[in-house]
Amino acid sequence: MEKQYRLKQERAPIYEALERFRKMRVVPFDVPGHKRGRGNPELTEFLGEKCVGVDVNSMKPLDNLCHPVSVIREAEQLAADAFGASRAFLMVGGTTSAVQSMILSSCKRGDKIILPRNVHKSVINALVLCGAIPVYVNPDVDKRLGISLGMKRDQVARAIRENPDAVAVMVNNPTYYGVCSDLRAIVKMAHDTGMLCLADEAHGTHFYFGSGLPVSAMTAGADMASISMHKSGGSLTQSSFLLTGPKVHAGYVRQIINLTQTTSGSYLLMSSLDISRRRLALHGREIFHKVVDMAEYARQEINNIGGYYAFGRELMNGDSVFDFDNTKLSIHTLDIGLAGIEVYDILRDDYDIQIEFGDIGNILAYLSMGDRIQDLERLVSALAEIRRRYQKDPTGMLTQEYVEPVVVTSPQEAFYAEKVSLPLEQCEGRVCSEFVMCYPPGIPLLAPGEKITKTVLEHIQYAKEKGCSMTGSEDPELKHLNVLA
Numbered sequence: 001m002e003k004q005y006r007l008k009q010e011r012a013p014i015y016e017a018l019e020r021f022r023k024m025r026v027v028p029f030d031v032p033g034h035k036r037g038r039g040n041p042e043l044t045e046f047l048g049e050k051c052v053g054v055d056v057n058s059m060k061p062l063d064n065l066c067h068p069v070s071v072i073r074e075a076e077q078l079a080a081d082a083f084g085a086s087r088a089f090l091m092v093g094g095t096t097s098a099v100q101s102m103i104l105s106s107c108k109r110g111d112k113i114i115l116p117r118n119v120h121k122s123v124i125n126a127l128v129l130c131g132a133i134p135v136y137v138n139p140d141v142d143k144r145l146g147i148s149l150g151m152k153r154d155q156v157a158r159a160i161r162e163n164p165d166a167v168a169v170m171v172n173n174p175t176y177y178g179v180c181s182d183l184r185a186i187v188k189m190a191h192d193t194g195m196l197c198l199a200d201e202a203h204g205t206h207f208y209f210g211s212g213l214p215v216s217a218m219t220a221g222a223d224m225a226s227i228s229m230h231k232s233g234g235s236l237t238q239s240s241f242l243l244t245g246p247k248v249h250a251g252y253v254r255q256i257i258n259l260t261q262t263t264s265g266s267y268l269l270m271s272s273l274d275i276s277r278r279r280l281a282l283h284g285r286e287i288f289h290k291v292v293d294m295a296e297y298a299r300q301e302i303n304n305i306g307g308y309y310a311f312g313r314e315l316m317n318g319d320s321v322f323d324f325d326n327t328k329l330s331i332h333t334l335d336i337g338l339a340g341i342e343v344y345d346i347l348r349d350d351y352d353i354q355i356e357f358g359d360i361g362n363i364l365a366y367l368s369m370g371d372r373i374q375d376l377e378r379l380v381s382a383l384a385e386i387r388r389r390y391q392k393d394p395t396g397m398l399t400q401e402y403v404e405p406v407v408v409t410s411p412q413e414a415f416y417a418e419k420v421s422l423p424l425e426q427c428e429g430r431v432c433s434e435f436v437m438c439y440p441p442g443i444p445l446l447a448p449g450e451k452i453t454k455t456v457l458e459h460i461q462y463a464k465e466k467g468c469s470m471t472g473s474e475d476p477e478l479k480h481l482n483v484l485a
């Protein structure tokens with residue numbers, strides 16, 4: 001049985017307004033200058049007339065994303081209803097913009113925020129922007145898989161006890177690999193001490209619609225959540241939602257969003273949010289049931305190959321893996337003597353299979369509503385063949401993905417400080433003023449304000465050698481790093 005909603009989820013007001021608009025044949029003396037594609041035939045040929053015809057600017061019949069009063073407002077109300085939130089904001093700058101608005105709405109310069117260190121770079125970027133001070137809770141680590149897990153309850157409790165002046169606790173729900181902390185307990189701990197609880201749900205859109213999945217942030221009582229509709233929700237790339245709970249002053253959040261949001265919100269992105277929200281509200285349970293079934297099937301088949309370990313709910317331990325998102329197909333590869341990133345490259349180069357990412361010891365195949373069982377079978381047989389062709393002795397391979405940071409100064413102070421550029425080999429002991437990360441997953445190995453230790457340098461070197469896409473540093477080749485002068 002599908003969920004019951006307060007509003008008519010069959011509606012899609014932005015989409016409906018665009019369909020009405022299309023029929024009106026309005027003569028455009030406004031931007032965009034391609035004028036429904038006529039001025040740029042190559043673009044129209046590539047994207048199609050239907051698509052460029054609704055790439056239009058804000059106007060009264062279509063509302064305005066910066067100050068919604070009609071169809072966008074209605075779409076936001078429907079989204080809030082679908083996600084069980086008090087308010088929902090359509091975001092056209094990716095979940096990065098949702099995460100940043102969430103943090104900028106909660107923290108001011110000098111405020112402390114408690115968070116796990118395995119956050120996406122958008123979180124630490126937000127701290128550079130607003131000057132808040134991170135209080136990191138090191139995530140628990142699975143020694144065999146080398147991946148970071150969730151935060152343990154007693155670690156969060158200790159961080160709260162030691163920092164009663166912190167304004168918020170932030171949680172990944174789930175991590176890229178699908179690991180969930182005990183969100184309900186963390187929300188309670190935060191609220192008991194007057195702190196907000198914020199959730200990065202870039203990888204958790206489906207929690208709101210499927211069944212038997214981990215608890216969503218709004219259900220757990222969190223105050224804000226950033227939702228990547230464009231990941232598991234099926235909308236166009238860069239479209240997301242920011243959700244808020246009853247304690248949050250939504251008018252202020254809108255003002256924060258408008259500090260950095262474009263004044264030319266894309267109707268392609270907004271209509272895709274509207275149509276996708278409708279689809280999830282009406283059919284989400286059935287859609288994600290199928291995704292879970294496919295993931296379970298693939299997990300079993302991959303574990304039958306031998307050598308690989310496709311992990312799942314057996315990792316649950318009641319605390320740092322309080323729950324596991326079993327739509328995620330995460331596979332440990334080290335036992336066949338290949339780093340995750342090597343398997344990732346071989347799958348693309350030799351088998352025309354593009355997966356989400358590979359890191360030191362694991363790969364993640366992202367499963368969603370668009371997958372088919374025959375494609376999974378191709379992945380399984382490619383993995384079996386890779387094992388046969390490339391398996392080697394794993395001795396000497398790096399096993400741990402997470403490197404504990406040594407924080408010396410705040411991200412903002414370090415980012416704006418006087419700095420010098422040094423060759424990587426000469427950076428040990430210095431304080432970094434920029435980011436270094438493998439992308440994806442985009443979790444910094446180094447963030448501004450952190451000490452550059454021997455371990456982290458070895459890790460960077462290893463990731464480079466194995467072919468990870470290294471990003472964040474000013475030097476695109478990452479031969480130099482900016483450090484505090």
Ligand SMILES: Cc1ncc(COP(=O)(O)O)c(C=O)c1O
Pocket residue numbers: 093094095096097099119120122172176200202203228238240440441442
């Ligand atoms: C955990 C997490 N948060 C936030 C983001 C940012 O999302 P976007 O790429 O939509 O800006 C990502 C992107 O992969 C992510 O993995």
